[in-house]
Amino acid sequence: MRGTVLLLQHGLGPLDYLAPEGARAGDVVEAPLGPRRVPGVLWDDGAFQTKPVDEAKLREVRVLDMPPVPEPIRKLVTWVADYYLAAPSAVLRMVLPQSAFLAPPKGPGQFVLGDLPETKSKARAGMLERLDAVRGIGPAPLAVWAAAAEARVESLRALVKAGVLLPAEATEEDVAVRRPALPPGPELSEAQGLAAGELRAAVAAHQAQPFLLDGVTGAGKTEVYLEAVAEAISGGGQALVLLPEIALTEAWLQRFRKRFGFAPAMWHSGLTPAARRAAFRAITSGEAAVVVGARSALFLAMPGLRLIVVDEAHDQAFKQEESVPYHGRDVAVMRGQFEGVPVVLATATPALETMEQVARGTYRELRLPDRHGGALLPDIHLIDLTREPPPRGRWIAPPLAKAVEERLARKEQSLLFLNRRGYAPLTLCRACGERIQCPNCTAWLVEHRLARRLQCHHCGHSMPTPKACPSCGAEDSLAPCGPGVERLAEEVALLWPEAKTVVATSDTIRTSADMATLVADVADGEIDILIGTQMLAKGHDFPNLTLVGVVDADLGLEGGDLRASERAFQQIGQVAGRAGRGAKPGEVFLQTHQPRARVMQALLHNARDEFYAAEREVRLAAGMPPFGRLAAIVVSALDGAAAADAAKRLGQAAPHAEGIEVWGPAPAPFAMLRGRHRHRLLVHARRTSPLQAYVRDWLGRVQLPSSVRVAVDVDPQSF
Numbered sequence: 001m002r003g004t005v006l007l008l009q010h011g012l013g014p015l016d017y018l019a020p021e022g023a024r025a026g027d028v029v030e031a032p033l034g035p036r037r038v039p040g041v042l043w044d045d046g047a048f049q050t051k052p053v054d055e056a057k058l059r060e061v062r063v064l065d066m067p068p069v070p071e072p073i074r075k076l077v078t079w080v081a082d083y084y085l086a087a088p089s090a091v092l093r094m095v096l097p098q099s100a101f102l103a104p105p106k107g108p109g110q111f112v113l114g115d116l117p118e119t120k121s122k123a124r125a126g127m128l129e130r131l132d133a134v135r136g137i138g139p140a141p142l143a144v145w146a147a148a149a150e151a152r153v154e155s156l157r158a159l160v161k162a163g164v165l166l167p168a169e170a171t172e173e174d175v176a177v178r179r180p181a182l183p184p185g186p187e188l189s190e191a192q193g194l195a196a197g198e199l200r201a202a203v204a205a206h207q208a209q210p211f212l213l214d215g216v217t218g219a220g221k222t223e224v225y226l227e228a229v230a231e232a233i234s235g236g237g238q239a240l241v242l243l244p245e246i247a248l249t250e251a252w253l254q255r256f257r258k259r260f261g262f263a264p265a266m267w268h269s270g271l272t273p274a275a276r277r278a279a280f281r282a283i284t285s286g287e288a289a290v291v292v293g294a295r296s297a298l299f300l301a302m303p304g305l306r307l308i309v310v311d312e313a314h315d316q317a318f319k320q321e322e323s324v325p326y327h328g329r330d331v332a333v334m335r336g337q338f339e340g341v342p343v344v345l346a347t348a349t350p351a352l353e354t355m356e357q358v359a360r361g362t363y364r365e366l367r368l369p370d371r372h373g374g375a376l377l378p379d380i381h382l383i384d385l386t387r388e389p390p391p392r393g394r395w396i397a398p399p400l401a402k403a404v405e406e407r408l409a410r411k412e413q414s415l416l417f418l419n420r421r422g423y424a425p426l427t428l429c430r431a432c433g434e435r436i437q438c439p440n441c442t443a444w445l446v447e448h449r450l451a452r453r454l455q456c457h458h459c460g461h462s463m464p465t466p467k468a469c470p471s472c473g474a475e476d477s478l479a480p481c482g483p484g485v486e487r488l489a490e491e492v493a494l495l496w497p498e499a500k501t502v503v504a505t506s507d508t509i510r511t512s513a514d515m516a517t518l519v520a521d522v523a524d525g526e527i528d529i530l531i532g533t534q535m536l537a538k539g540h541d542f543p544n545l546t547l548v549g550v551v552d553a554d555l556g557l558e559g560g561d562l563r564a565s566e567r568a569f570q571q572i573g574q575v576a577g578r579a580g581r582g583a584k585p586g587e588v589f590l591q592t593h594q595p596r597a598r599v600m601q602a603l604l605h606n607a608r609d610e611f612y613a614a615e616r617e618v619r620l621a622a623g624m625p626p627f628g629r630l631a632a633i634v635v636s637a638l639d640g641a642a643a644a645d646a647a648k649r650l651g652q653a654a655p656h657a658e659g660i661e662v663w664g665p666a667p668a669p670f671a672m673l674r675g676r677h678r679h680r681l682l683v684h685a686r687r688t689s690p691l692q693a694y695v696r697d698w699l700g701r702v703q704l705p706s707s708v709r710v711a712v713d714v715d716p717q718s719f
Ligand code: ADP
Pocket: 186, 187, 188, 189, 192, 215, 216, 217, 218, 219, 220, 221, 222, 223, 224, 372, 541
């Protein structure tokens, strides 16, 4: 029988093979390829075009003893490859990562946690504590324990030897149907009850309906979607929850455990290979009731899937830029369609695209109007930096400094937000004017004073901070320009030497354990002033935090891209939502040079609907997403002339088509990145024009030298 096989081999398209009698689409196979054997999946006929080959010449595949790739996942792979113009094999690798092919962990399958022993080791005590916190998941395989408690499987084996983790006598059947008894959730407000009721009904009815769960931070969205999760798993089903920056979601996990009494399986890039293997088994076998993951979790088979939640659905972290550039939010919605399950996009500041889907009636909106329990939204103040600037060489303007002082006096906490790692974003020579640039990228090197280095935030290039100007050789002439969080911390130490502060960035908080420590310190009142980036903007709930200062509210508006205001609104809105989550009211100060800008005014007056309406008009007038469609084509090469020439030739070869225009080539944002020179062509299509078919046809017409790389990004996030 002839069949199409998708091989897990970079650079190979779908190929035809002979499949043995009884083989079916979805079977994992091993296919001969030249002298080698390569794993792949037998695909559905007609999903992809293959080169016609004489049946007599076809070689035969062997079916591997592995769970087949289910139909909804095959449809998803086919759709992603087609929509994002990506190599199907690259998409398939997300479905069957390395861990899929490794043997399951050996030994007795299931373990329960016994009594905890005394220990002097801090690390061991920490691990035991984490295991204790997830005690309810037992009996479970070691891998599930490892994933839940963020421990290494090897360490857990030692605990098995020591008799702390005990083999459980569980039958196969037990495991399949056993679910922890779910404790009841909190009593819901009326609005929450209505929203939760709709979601529960959609889960119960297997409705392939996308929902926008919309409400300000603190409105109780999480509580609502956890009800839908409860519905999904109570009948033995599975739920998938996607979070941005999964490695740092300690606060979320604590809350989940408190609500359900067990820990979810985690899926993200930070897992150890053993934990990954275990998590893969637990998730794809249906054993894991709830999976919490980064966007990559979207591609894992879940036989009992009943619900998908995308929390903080507006977050840029759901967009993958490398390898297969896809948007996790949109892929989640498509997976919901293929699986026949509801998808919940929860956010206080939806993307304009999502709002438009609501307006068109494709997504159903569930709105929670107020903060839970009558907590007030924070009071927002704008500080006009042109009129009330900070003292020279400083970044905290007087009104913000005064507000921090009030918090210190009242023993309340403040958060100073600056989305810039390091000490200073630019190092300038006062003698010759040289700005120290990355040799590989169109970017300045950022000084990291603690590390005593200059670093590129794009390619990772770094060098020791020089004493003399690398260009003119002048000594002591290099000056840091502008603030990063390290510099802000220096100012805070100068202003309030007695205050207890912490700097939280991806340089200082690397693991969920670091984040857990930070969260505990803040909760215990060990911190007066938090200084941090993006990382602090999300998900945390600190009742004693009553002040948020956004040190540079204009930062997101630079660059003049059409999505800049939306992004700034989302980011500032989110960080502002950290203030006043408890009984005490919160205040937010935005430092800006553009107090009249629409986004600042909207934040000031809490005028979200007006802001969206105005942004919508701008996009509509320009025919930009969601009122038109875009694909970015980036042509790059190590050699600048080769890149420019290829981009020009590609531009000239663009065919004419109704409703489609090609703009450029122009230097790409980051004209140089990781040593490659980059030019960008932007394809603009009307909403109904066949963008993908156009680009596929066009790129197929042009032969470019192998030194030139062409990367396609459908629905680019910047335009
Ligand atoms: P959001 O996800 O919209 O930001 P949360 O679900 O985190 O809001 O709710 C904000 C706070 O209010 C949390 O501390 C949460 O535990 C609490 N909360 C929300 N709904 C309820 C409820 N029905 N009963 C008790 N506490 C609630």
